[in-house]
Amino acid sequence: MGEYNIGQFIYRSRKAVGLTQEELCRNVNGIICCSVETLSRIERGKQRPNYRTMRDIMRRLGKENCFCTPYLKTTDYRVLELNRELKRILTLNDYNKAEELLAELEGELSLQYVTNRQYLVRIHATLDQRQGRITVEEELEMLERALKMTVHSYGTKNFSYEILLPEEIVTVCNIADSYGKLGNIDKALVLLQMITEMLNDMTLQINYPAGIYEMVYRNRIKWIGEKGLYREAIEECDRAIADCLKRNILNTLPSLCYARAYNMQKLREIYRKPSEGRNEMVDLDYIKCALLAELIQDEKGRDKALSKLV
Amino acid sequence: MKDEVLEKYIRLLGNEEEPNRVGEMTEKELLLGRTLKRMREYRQISLEDMSEGICAPSDMTAMENGIKASLLMTAAYLTRMGKSVNKFEFYSTNLEYSQQCKRDHIVEVWKSNELEAAKGYLAEYERYFRSKFSRRWGDWQRRCIALRGGELPGENREVWEGLVRQKLYFTQEELDYLWELAGFYERTGEADRVHEVYALMYQNTMATGMFLPQNSKGMDEERKLEILPELCMAYGHFEHTHGRDENALQVLDTAVELLQKSMRMKLLRELLEERMQIRRELWETTGAERMYQGMGADAQNLIALDLVYGNIPKVYERTKWLREETKWESTILDSLYTALEKRSD
Structure with missing residues (x-):
């Protein structure tokens, strides 16, 4: 289970996209989602946002998570179990079996949701590279584009503010791996060091799976x-x-x-x-x-x- | 990159020209509540049955409709369905985090046998958290504390009958209660009652035909991981000491296979030791080939675990026993034996 402190998550995500509290509360059309005082209380963990406020804040941050949600967007629990099985098969490096499972999973996931597409790009890129259908450079390009679908600060100096979800961490690890394979080991290690610091930051009050x-x-x-x-x-x-x-x-x-x-x-x-x-x-x-x-x-x-x- | 491969990525990556840094997203969120409601309705479980022993039906409705979201209530709902929380991301406030920490602390304190202290912390918790959901949780803790203190709660009969009648999976509080009940009966020497309690917990965890018999896979693997290793260890050992070896092996097999498949180690060494011991006894008395094969495989797996924990004397002892006394043949063990001999030289 991933368990995140809501206040920290919003605060860090806001910093990652470079917004002030005022800018987050009021969008370009002048529509207010909540007062600055309310946002401040939410970020300090003193107040839980109601559903509508949470939804608006998340949308304005370019995130689509709300309260508690599976990363893969589905109402079919079986899909989440397929995902688990796929992870296990990938650990065992059984790429042929992984492709079968991926095909089954892909048939069940709606492409309407960005996290579903992101997930599919990542898995496809990994398998395509392992099976020789794309080069490492192409794999890297796809992975970075996939990550940017939900982590908009990737590649900017604000990336270090982000609190990454487990699927995003896996994507960053895959990106680091690609950089390493291309000879840019320093870049790989910088990315992995950033993740390690985030995981070890006890002040974030996050429980990772x-x-x-x-x-x-x-x-x-x-x-x-x-x-x-x-x-x-x-x-x-x-x-x-x-x-x-x-x-x-x-x-x-x-x-x-x-x-x-x-x-x-x-x-x-x-x-x-x-x-x-x-x-x-x-x-x-x-x-x-x-x-x-x-x-x-x-x-x-x-x-x-x-x-x-x- | 071939054209069809490129097309696949174009389709998945979507229109990256759309502004998606900050602004109004068009994606719809999918609330956990809707997923759970769909699962519940598909299985024709009523709101009353689902909320029984957890909270009021109105609280559950609020959760399903996304009005209310609480990590603790969601976890209880999910465990009732035999699902694990591990597939979801939860966002909690400082207050919820604090509530969870207080609960964990109370359980830790009574499990350490500091019963008076636990009662004090529980009273303090209930002064602060007053919902029906919290009161129900408190009731379960009071019963566990009573059992731990050697006292059978007055309402035990009704509670037991309720648990036996339960059509859905046990929540963590109900399982904690059954653990304490088994412990209580062990201390009072009522072996038949102990067996009944363990059997009920095991059957509930392993049940697959709970909701729709033709379409039920049973409890989630992650949820089983939270329950089975400890349960199978206690139940398997109990069955072995009471002479029911075949049943003991079946129970131990369940947990070992689960741990191997999910690649977790919780109690794996203890389970393998217990199982190896039973297989060894059965091989020595019956000469059954499958017991010999099973015993050898278990011993080899135990060597792996002893190695990783750095218990080299035990590794040496077990390797020597396997090779010289049981004549177990294995390339890996031959290499291991050679390496150990060189090391001792």
Whole structure:
């Protein structure tokens, strides 16, 4: 579940689009949605807006969320369950099965809603790139355009004010991944650092769904390692693994163990004497990955880890 | 990019020339209330049945029509339908956040056996939050506190009969009550009553034919994750200690499969230990091949978890036992054993 403090959400979203309280309360036609005093109380968490005020404020901020809502706009609960299943299949890198599920999901989602379209663009771009139908550059372009559909401050200096919803965080991670693949690792790390700071900001009083933190960790580790900062990557792996154990999350553990082993191996290659053979600590991490992958029934992950032991 | 791929993105991205930074949006919001109302009406559940034990029907109507929205009431509504809150984004005020924190604190305090303190916090909570919704929640807490203190609430019979008759899924407060009831009967040595309580909780959580038998998938996976690991651990262990091993295995299987599929670890190690123990006993007494295979798989999964928790002595002990005593064959374990031997050298 994503749980957001309404006042913080409105305040940060207002800052992100660069509006004063007066400008938010009164639109270009001079229509007032609420008084500045009311908005101030709402932003400070002292007052809950009624439905109409909330709707008007959200519209003026370019957001379409109101009170409590699923990100995907549907009255069919089954669609939300399909979405969950699709996420699980993508974790297992089963792209063919993911495409089947996406087709089924797409048939159920109305394109009238911007968040539905945004979601579909993101998933399509990811799958199209993995299946070789588009290049990484094209994937990046689509992802950034998708993000801007709901996060209008993306690419501006006000982007750091935004409180991102989980789907938006996933999109940013995908964008960072694309930048990394194109060689712009610094840009990838800047984006991921921004997300990490938002997730760790306790003053926002936000509860993010399980797995979000671990996903961001995993992405950061990948690109820190690619930059050659192996020690730092190993430290991040240890932090991420400890976090997974604390939150009882299993799905990212195999890949974190793999990342740890990989970075350890790279570090050893720098300092190792030619006479030294394989290192059992590195092997243990790969074995850990294989065993954990088997536990979550990820055969590909298991085989990939085992191949490193040969 | 091929033309058909490009066309797909053009269709999905829509008209980006439309002003969408600030201004009047044309998209319609979809309120949670409408989704829930549709689910309820499709299943022909009345407002009275849905609101029973949670709040007044008028509160529920207000929520369904988007007039009122409260995280706590929505969560209760969703759990009654066997759904998880995890698919939704909630926007709460400081007051709602504070109410939720106070509730969590009260539950934490009585679960820590500080019963007098819990009563005090509850009284303070009820002075501040006076709705029917809050009073009902308070009633459930008082019953739990009484059971924890070794006292069967006077209205237990009516409450129990109500829960047995419940056509919908239990709310968290009702489940907490049943947990405390099971604990109470365990302390008084009434094994049959304990079994009844666990069985009721399990059947309610696993039920699929609650609303429309021909079209019901049952409780959400996320909601099951909140209930089953702990329940199956307690129920499975209870059945095992009372000699009902087949039932114990079935119950434990439910939780382990759920955790594996959803890739969560809550109580996974304890469940695997319990299940492995039962399978080992059955293999040793009956020689059944499926028990041997199951036992080996469980032991290997436990090794994975012990490794990740850094419990290397246990990993070594289990690996040695699997290879040498049970003759379990596995490439991964062979590699692990070699790595461990090298490490100890």
